[in-house]
Amino acid sequence: MQLIKTLSATALLVAASGTAYADDMASNMTLVSWGGAYQASQVAAYAEPYKAMHPDVTITWDESSNEAVAKLRAMNEANNVTWDLVDVVAADALRLCDEGLAMEIDANELLAPAPDGTSAEDDFGDLLVSDCYIPQIVYSTTVGFRTDMVPEGTAAPTDICALFDTKTYPGMRSLEKRPINNMEWALLCDGVAKDEVYDVLGTPEGQQQALDKLATIKDDVIWWSAGADTPQLLADGEVFMGSTYNGRLFSAIVEQDQPIGMLWDAQVFDLDGWIIPAGLPEDRLARVKDFVRFATDTQRLADQSKYISYGPARASSAPLVGKHATLGIDMAPHMPTDPANSKNTFLYNYEFWADYRDDIDAKFQAWLAQ
Amino acid sequence: MLIAPLLLFVVVTFIVPILSMLFRSVENDIVPDTIPGVVTELAEWDGSAGLPPSEQVFRYLYLDLFKASEAKQHTRLGTRLNYEKTGLSSLLRTTGRSLDDVGEEWQDPLEDIDANFKDGAFWYQMMSGTDGEDLLEERRDLWAAMVGESMAGDVGFVPSEQVAQMLPWTTRAYTDFAIWTAIEDEDSVAEEDPWEAVYGALGMDLTNPETVTAIQSYTGPGADALKAAAANVGQLPQTGFREAFAAENEDWLSPDVWATIKLYSSSMTSGYFLNAVDMQLTPDGIEQKPENQQIYTQLFMRTLVMALIITASCVVLGYPVAWLLANLPMRTASILMILVLLPFWTSLLVRTSAWKVLLQQQGVINEILVWLGFVNDADRLILMNNATGTIIAMTHILLPFMILPLYSVMKTIQPSYLRAAKSLGATNWTAFWRVYFPQSVPGIGAGSILVFILAIGYYITPEIVGGTSGVFISNRIAYHISSSLNWGLAAALGSILLVVVLGLYWCYDKIVGIDNVKLGG
Numbered sequence: 087m088q089l090i091k092t093l094s095a096t097a098l099l100v101a102a103s104g105t106a107y108a109d110d111m112a113s114n115m116t117l118v119s120w121g122g123a124y125q126a127s128q129v130a131a132y133a134e135p136y137k138a139m140h141p142d143v144t145i146t147w148d149e150s151s152n153e154a155v156a157k158l159r160a161m162n163e164a165n166n167v168t169w170d171l172v173d174v175v176a177a178d179a180l181r182l183c184d185e186g187l188a189m190e191i192d193a194n195e196l197l198a199p200a201p202d203g204t205s206a207e208d209d210f211g212d213l214l215v216s217d218c219y220i221p222q223i224v225y226s227t228t229v230g231f232r233t234d235m236v237p238e239g240t241a242a243p244t245d246i247c248a249l250f251d252t253k254t255y256p257g258m259r260s261l262e263k264r265p266i267n268n269m270e271w272a273l274l275c276d277g278v279a280k281d282e283v284y285d286v287l288g289t290p291e292g293q294q295q296a297l298d299k300l301a302t303i304k305d306d307v308i309w310w311s312a313g314a315d316t317p318q319l320l321a322d323g324e325v326f327m328g329s330t331y332n333g334r335l336f337s338a339i340v341e342q343d344q345p346i347g348m349l350w351d352a353q354v355f356d357l358d359g360w361i362i363p364a365g366l367p368e369d370r371l372a373r374v375k376d377f378v379r380f381a382t383d384t385q386r387l388a389d390q391s392k393y394i395s396y397g398p399a400r401a402s403s404a405p406l407v408g409k410h411a412t413l414g415i416d417m418a419p420h421m422p423t424d425p426a427n428s429k430n431t432f433l434y435n436y437e438f439w440a441d442y443r444d445d446i447d448a449k450f451q452a453w454l455a456q
Numbered sequence: 457m458l459i460a461p462l463l464l465f466v467v468v469t470f471i472v473p474i475l476s477m478l479f480r481s482v483e484n485d486i487v488p489d490t491i492p493g494v495v496t497e498l499a500e501w502d503g504s505a506g507l508p509p510s511e512q513v514f515r516y517l518y519l520d521l522f523k524a525s526e527a528k529q530h531t532r533l534g535t536r537l538n539y540e541k542t543g544l545s546s547l548l549r550t551t552g553r554s555l556d557d558v559g560e561e562w563q564d565p566l567e568d569i570d571a572n573f574k575d576g577a578f579w580y581q582m583m584s585g586t587d588g589e590d591l592l593e594e595r596r597d598l599w600a601a602m603v604g605e606s607m608a609g610d611v612g613f614v615p616s617e618q619v620a621q622m623l624p625w626t627t628r629a630y631t632d633f634a635i636w637t638a639i640e641d642e643d644s645v646a647e648e649d650p651w652e653a654v655y656g657a658l659g660m661d662l663t664n665p666e667t668v669t670a671i672q673s674y675t676g677p678g679a680d681a682l683k684a685a686a687a688n689v690g691q692l693p694q695t696g697f698r699e700a701f702a703a704e705n706e707d708w709l710s711p712d713v714w715a716t717i718k719l720y721s722s723s724m725t726s727g728y729f730l731n732a733v734d735m736q737l738t739p740d741g742i743e744q745k746p747e748n749q750q751i752y753t754q755l756f757m758r759t760l761v762m763a764l765i766i767t768a769s770c771v772v773l774g775y776p777v778a779w780l781l782a783n784l785p786m787r788t789a790s791i792l793m794i795l796v797l798l799p800f801w802t803s804l805l806v807r808t809s810a811w812k813v814l815l816q817q818q819g820v821i822n823e824i825l826v827w828l829g830f831v832n833d834a835d836r837l838i839l840m841n842n843a844t845g846t847i848i849a850m851t852h853i854l855l856p857f858m859i860l861p862l863y864s865v866m867k868t869i870q871p872s873y874l875r876a877a878k879s880l881g882a883t884n885w886t887a888f889w890r891v892y893f894p895q896s897v898p899g900i901g902a903g904s905i906l907v908f909i910l911a912i913g914y915y916i917t918p919e920i921v922g923g924t925s926g927v928f929i930s931n932r933i934a935y936h937i938s939s940s941l942n943w944g945l946a947a948a949l950g951s952i953l954l955v956v957v958l959g960l961y962w963c964y965d966k967i968v969g970i971d972n973v974k975l976g977g
Binding site: 153155156159181183184185186190258263294297308309311322323324437440441442443444445447448449451452453454455 | 528529531532534535538539542543544545546549748749750751754755816817818819841919923924925932937938939940941942
């Protein structure tokens, strides 16, 4: 008798929670990401396990992250935000937050604590660069070079300034067609100390100094605008060395077996993560919050690194990084955050670029056009 | 009448959005809507003295910004002003975070003087009254302008006219708080503790000796607390809001910052258009931008010149093909026609990427030239990532737009005219030049207009093969739309491009005559 009572009570409870749950949360979600290998890693590490737990939820992916800021603004003006969760880089998150297009979050309330009980805020630490931002991974912009094009009798480059040294390392370079990162590297190689780079870059003289340094290799540079360009140019032998995201170089080197080497020196760390668009209806918001809490917990972030060589944003995920899902190689040595790789790193200054972006970009573009 | 549905469709889906987008190039409502008090007060400030504005301006700044930060509008204002002066984005962002702390400098001593000030219900009682409807509506309109919503609804609070006379700053701040609490937060005003800004505003009122006198004879709700506050003014911060802002960030004392705000405080601006032609607005008038920031005029010129080159090469390459198409026997001509149309039907991106494979330095063309010995291996031709690449790829892509109108015009030219000319003794050349060519000019005109107008707005191909010297103005427009989010500047550049194209069209009409253009028969 007692057993039946307990059972029926449990059944009732389950039924009640089931209906309450169905009322509270929308059953579909539109997630926005970058497509390609990166999105595939998110599907495998976050979305599929989540769907296994909630089979009635449908997840739609939209590959619009590179124009997410403009599209979100347009959606917001039309009062019809169709996205539920958007993957953006930190600088974009900062702007979306500034524009009121992203929802402000309370990290400790929204995100799961680490397994040892450390609060989410402490676990993510400094990486919570904006009030709206939930970081997932740390990636870096770094330089790759053709190992077979290194001149005979010369050691392979190990220093970022090899970019500017066309005497020792002749050949074309590929750099991103924007000032960010290039200006910093130029100053570093022009004798500016690492912790003074942004102070110098904040002055018109410093900006000119960086452009002058870049001018020494201007004729040797192909300027890229898509992340896939540099790996392609390297594979074709069009350039000797070029900057791109470390994950792209990883797939060119490890997965496609190209004769490319990696220069981790002065790699520039940046973040990628989620923002929740402002003004979502309650049921959709509840679903997204549920998903985000799951998708950014310690285990899920560590799982993502099985598929792509980007470092998890939580400190507590780092020890859990394992082997590549299909190749079976250890992923830790390919992470930008690995101690061997991060001997000399450069931290991208979001606040600086939020302020100086328009100004320096105008100068940079005018310089390019000359 | 029959075209009315189509006309309506075009107006709604095409003309209206384009006009509203172009309107952004002059619109500047965000400044006067977000900080209306500052804008009004700043009109009297003279920046040439090199001094920051008065305390009065900073008081308005505090209350306006407090409202804006509640509504998360201050950062938008920062983004807007940062286009004109670097650093304003972070200035407004960081200041927005510290506004609560500034208010607490007044809140804490006020609450120590009389504990009633801690109580939301006490405040509600003190501020409520009669005859304040006009004030309420005035504040509601300001809110509506700032957030772009109507803010209609029952606030559940009417300010007291008597208190408003005595405590003008406080009443305005409290009314703003009441409207936001009731309409946006959907809470009951009486149950909520007022904003820190309300305490700051009371501090502003208490610096006025007339207010202190008026409080002595005031007997309404909250009289005791107000009298206590007036008697203990010495416990409140003796510094003003100018010092408070300067303590948060000394840039607030910079006359340059204020000059920028004043310059862009009207609801219409010529700033974007000036920017689009490498000029800028300064307190001393309109000036050329420094040379190292000039880019747009050069890009406009380059776009025009390259579009003309592309059009010309399309004519040169397309004319013989069209002639062949029009004069070959039907069967051969239709095979040739398929060859013309095939690339026309292939995706633009695919064709451009194919050109990339062909043109790059290790690409097919260079390999063949090196293999044939025409080119030394060490100095391969640089065919892409420059203007050459853009011209080659775009000429190929736009060629069908030239061939098709040419072909349809040539098809109508009677071969007997040429035979007649020759039978009268004309050489082949004279027959072509004097008889055939003039009849084909309408086709050249139609093809040139099509190709030129398409070329001038091209975006994808220059982006992929253009490098830095082969990009067009449209690439910058795209950058400002999707990346820098400076839609005002993008709209200004777009408007200029539109006007230039219309102007050229008009010239063409004057010179060649638009009647002289035929797309077919």
